[in-house]
Amino acid sequence: MIEVTVNRYTDGTIKGFQMSGHANSGPYGHDLVCAAASAVSFGAVNAVISLCDIEPLIDQRDDGGFLDVTLPTDLADDVRQRAQLLLDGMVVSLETIERDYGQYIHISTS
Numbered sequence: 001m002i003e004v005t006v007n008r009y010t011d012g013t014i015k016g017f018q019m020s021g022h023a024n025s026g027p028y029g030h031d032l033v034c035a036a037a038s039a040v041s042f043g044a045v046n047a048v049i050s051l052c053d054i055e056p057l058i059d060q061r062d063d064g065g066f067l068d069v070t071l072p073t074d075l076a077d078d079v080r081q082r083a084q085l086l087l088d089g090m091v092v093s094l095e096t097i098e099r100d101y102g103q104y105i106h107i108s109t110s
Contacts, residue, residue, distance in 0.1 A: 001021050001022075001023065001024075001103075001104060001105065001106060002019060002020070002021045002022065002023050002033070002034065002037050002104060002105040002106070003018075003019070003020050003021050003105075003106055003108070004017060004018070004019045004037075004041075004094055004105065004106070004107040004108070005017060005018045005019075005107075005108050005109070005110055006091055006107065006108070006109045006110070007070075007109075007110050008109055008110070013080070013084055014071070014083075014084060014087045014088065014091070015070060015071055015073075016056070016057075016068070016069050016070035016071055017041075017068075017069055017087070017090075017091075018066075018067070018068045018069075019037065019041055019066070019067045019068075020065060020066045020067075021065055022034060022064075022065050023037065023101075023104040023105060024104070025101065025104045033097065033101045033104040033105060036097050037094060037097060037105055038064075040090055040093040040094055040097070041067060041069075041090060041094070042067075043090075044086055044087060044089065044090035044093075045058065045067075045069055047086045048071075048083050048086050048087065051082060051086065052075075052079050052082050052083045052086070053079075054071070054072060054075065054079060054083065055072070056069050056070055056071050056072065057069070057070040057072070071083055071087075091107070094107055095107060
């Protein structure tokens, strides 16, 4: 199962997220849930990097089953707002996947 933890500040803004595990909803290379979750998360991170011109702290492992992303703490307000919008969009997309394929992906907030 893919476990996604969205890390938020007390005001609700996203400071980062962690995704770990494998969906195992199909054979390797044909796992649609894993492909969808990966595309959504990597797309959001790439958008944050490109559109906000920032470098989040990223940790990932060789097996493809782990991604940890943390936004820098010293962002200007306008940059933080753009990054938040992109990451909120990622969460909405992941929640849509969870709604239809909850046996393979779970999202929590810390």
